[in-house]
Amino acid sequence: MxxxxxxxxxxxxxxxxxxxxxxxxxxxxxxxxxxxxxxxxxxxxxxxxxxxxxxxxxxxxxxxxxxxxxxxxxxxxxxxxxxxGGASVEAKPAQEAPKAEAPKVEAAPAAANTYATGSASPAAKKILDEKNINPATITGTGKDGRVTKEDAVNAKPSMGTPTGGPRGEERKKMSMLRRKVAERLVEAKNTTAMLTTFNEVNLTNVNKLRAEYKEAFKAKHGVSLGFMSFFTKAVTRALALYPDVNSMIDGQEQIKYDFADISIAVSGPKGLMVPVVRNAELLSFRGVEAEIKRLALRARDGQITVDEMTGGTFTITNGGVFGSMLSTPIINPPQSGILGMHNIIERPIAVNGKVEIHPMMYVALSYDHRIIDGRESVGFLVAVKEALENPTELLMDNNPKKALEL
CATH class of the missing domain: 2.40.50.100 (RNA polymerase II/Efflux pump adaptor protein, barrel-sandwich hybrid domain)
Structure with a gap:
């Protein structure tokens, strides 16, 4: 053997x-x-x-x-x-002899619970049924403690009294991945001086570019022209302008990076996963969309590796896909910053003194205030906003077809 x-x-x-x-x-x-x-x-x-x-x-x-x-x-x-046939070689249990059925014993009928035996009157019971209150929980004022119609009218359901609805519960052990995520989130809250700043972005110009070029982009590259490529390009540009946001603390030292490895939070079958787009600052729109799609599919299929989720320098998370309007995302340690995207809502805004309807998104930057000051955090978020509101000029060098490789 x-x-x-x-x-x-x-x-x-x-x-x-x-x-x-x-x-x-x-x-x-x-x-x-x-x-x-x-x-x-x-x-x-x-x-x-x-x-x-x-x-x-x-x-x-x-x-x-x-x-x-x-x-x-x-x-x-x-x-x-x-x-x-590839069958299992497990031994089959011996067939058990059929068990003799025990004789059935019929229970004696329960005594009827009537008004005469001290229960609620028919009128009181009807009122209590409408209120979904068990008569047994009411202290009656009638003879021998009987529940009267007046008792039923005055009765109020107790906040601590079950009312007949389902009250089951399920207990199961959290996966190791979920336990680690919980541990890291608590660690981030307890060990960083986390602060969040907010802004709003007008996505009119991004929507126009996507509407004009998305069909040609998908036909040529096999991936959709989504919002994530615009946001990733805007983030890498802002990180170059404000390098403190692209840094982290190691003991008493601050480490700054001249590259942008962007962690993208995605929802997988086992929970939240954060694969990393390496050197995102060097990727084109096509490169960002293709890499995000590849990593998201691997996360969905349970094929993502530890190496693919390790070493990011900044994180982007998109709660908008689930309908979130506004949130304060938690830093992904040891990183020092995370950008939260949210849903796009058409809202009235003032443009050149006139009220117009535009697709607007709230964005949030959570950052570690130990190494990132207000100037850097607000400046970073404003730079992201500027790039998304002027994508042709600031992200495409005034040549969308060339930037999209069309």
């Missing part, structure tokens, strides 16, 4: 343990080499665990178990022959 011990591989630097999220096979199944046998959660991502060889598998860990990197989680008997 040739047995292979499968150990937990290291998902990335600094990760010492993972959690068995789901076994994709059963104990005793025959597995093929490279077949996905489990999904494991680390504190940064969910990864698939492939079988290292073909054979009969024996599981050594349960779903929900936290296992150390290098720990044996299953055995594979490589000498076992593949069953016909």
């Amino acid at each position: 040739s047995i292979l011990e499968m150990k937990v591989p290291s998902p990335g630097e600094s990760i010492t343990e993972v959690e068995i999220a789901t076994w994709l096979v059963k104990d005793g199944d025959y597995v093929e080499k490279d077949q996905a046998i489990a999904e494991v959660d680390s504190d940064k991502a969910t990864l698939e665990l492939p079988a290292e060889e073909s054979g009969i598998i024996t599981l050594k860990a349960e779903e929900g178990d936290a296992v150390a990197v290098g720990q044996v989680v299953c055995l594979i008997d490589m000498s076992a022959a593949k069953p016909a």
Whole structure:
């Protein structure tokens, strides 16, 4: 018999343990080499665990178990022959003999609960039913404690009294990824001097460019011309103007970066994930849209890696896709700034002394006030606003077709 011990591989630097999220096979199944046998959660991502060889598998860990990197989680008997049809070799339990049915005992009918036996009068019961109040919860003032019509009229439902609706609850363990997200959010609130500044952006010109070029852009590049490329380009321009926003604290030192690795918050099946668009300042509109689409699909399909979510210098999050009008996003540590986008609403604004309707978006910048002052934070957000309101001039060098590679 040739047995292979499968150990937990290291998902990335600094990760010492993972959690068995789901076994994709059963104990005793025959597995093929490279077949996905489990999904494991680390504190940064969910990864698939492939079988290292073909054979009969024996599981050594349960779903929900936290296992150390290098720990044996299953055995594979490589000498076992593949069953016909790929069936499992689990032993079938012996068929149990049918159990004899116990004789039925009919319960004695309950005594009727009537007004004569001390319950509510028919009129009182009707009123209480309309109020969805249990008569048993009312102290009657009638003879022998009977609930009268007057008692029912004066009765009010107690805030602490169940009223007959469903009151179930479910308890389940949070995934390692969700626990780590929670830990990092609390850490950001407790260890940074976080402050948020707001502004609003008129997206009329962005909408005009998208309406004019989106069909040709998609036909040529295979990706849509969305808002994220405009916002990413506006952010990288503003980071170059205000480099303190593109920095972070390490002990008693401030680290500034001459590149912009932009973390883009996306919603995946396991929760919030923040893959990184590397050197976004060097990418064209097409390059930004293609990379965001690639990373979002990998996050959605559970294929995103730890390396793809590590090392960003600034974050953009778009709550507008869920309908958010305004929020104060939490910094993604160790970064020092995060830009929150929101939904686009047509609102009346004053333009050259006249009231006009324009597509408006509130934007929010949360930043670490320990290294970013008001001048830099407000200036950064104003620079983002200026670029989005004048995209042809400030983001496309007055040549949209060239910028969009059309």
